[in-house]
Amino acid sequence: MTFTWSDLANYGPGFLNAAGIVFGITICAILVSWATGLAVALGNRSELRAVRGLAAFYVWFIRGTPTLIQIFLIYFGLPQFGLRISPFTAGFIALGLNSGAYVAEIIRSGLSAIPKGQTESALALGFSRRETMQRIILPQVCRIIVPPITNEAITTLKNTSLLSTITVVELTLYAQTIIARTYRPFEFYISAAIVYLVLTTVLSHLATRVEKRYAAMS
Numbered sequence: 001m002t003f004t005w006s007d008l009a010n011y012g013p014g015f016l017n018a019a020g021i022v023f024g025i026t027i028c029a030i031l032v033s034w035a036t037g038l039a040v041a042l043g044n045r046s047e048l049r050a051v052r053g054l055a056a057f058y059v060w061f062i063r064g065t066p067t068l069i070q071i072f073l074i075y076f077g078l079p080q081f082g083l084r085i086s087p088f089t090a091g092f093i094a095l096g097l098n099s100g101a102y103v104a105e106i107i108r109s110g111l112s113a114i115p116k117g118q119t120e121s122a123l124a125l126g127f128s129r130r131e132t133m134q135r136i137i138l139p140q141v142c143r144i145i146v147p148p149i150t151n152e153a154i155t156t157l158k159n160t161s162l163l164s165t166i167t168v169v170e171l172t173l174y175a176q177t178i179i180a181r182t183y184r185p186f187e188f189y190i191s192a193a194i195v196y197l198v199l200t201t202v203l204s205h206l207a208t209r210v211e212k213r214y215a216a217m218s
Contacts, residue, residue: 032096
């Protein structure tokens with residue numbers, strides 16, 4: 001079949017809609033991953049052995065199993081326990097939990113970079129452990145972890161392509177649907193790749209601005 005880009009204009013609105021779905025899932029997954037990662041990172045520093053063990057098991061399991069399998073476990077596994085959720089919800093929960101293990105390691109490394117003397121000094125000045133973490137430790141950790149956590153967010157965005165396997169009509173599945181009708185895989189896979197590039201570029205730009213703001217505050 002003759003190579004042509006003329007049909008791209010007809011499918012442009014569909015690509016924009018799919019991009020919106022990708023962006024929405026990514027934002028939700030990032031929020032889940034940050035909350036989960038922070039909880040797990042703090043759990044690794046807990047004085048309770050059971051909490052540390054649970055946090056370590058979570059990181060071990062998530063990092064040792066494929067992301068696609070984790071998506072299937074959430075989407076097909078939860079209904080076995082009577083909990084039915086939409087593909088969109090299953091998608092961002094699965095990607096959020098997956099990314100959370102890596103975010104936890106990023107935060108852990110950031111916490112390790114802060115001298116223990118700062119915590120001891122804060123406690124000596126009358127700060128509680130919670131106040132010390134919120135007001136002194138975490139603000140410094142945030143400046144350290146912005147670059148690696150940005151890379152993890154971009155990885156999460158790209159992993160949304162795996163959600164086509166559970167019928168989420170994101171960019172990959174939308175492109176496959178068009179290809180099944182037009183038999184033009186090159187044109188539409190390239191189109192999907194370009195949209196992904198735009199989204200990751202926007203995310204990288206936002207992260208750069210945040211990093212510069214933290215640098216100006218230091």
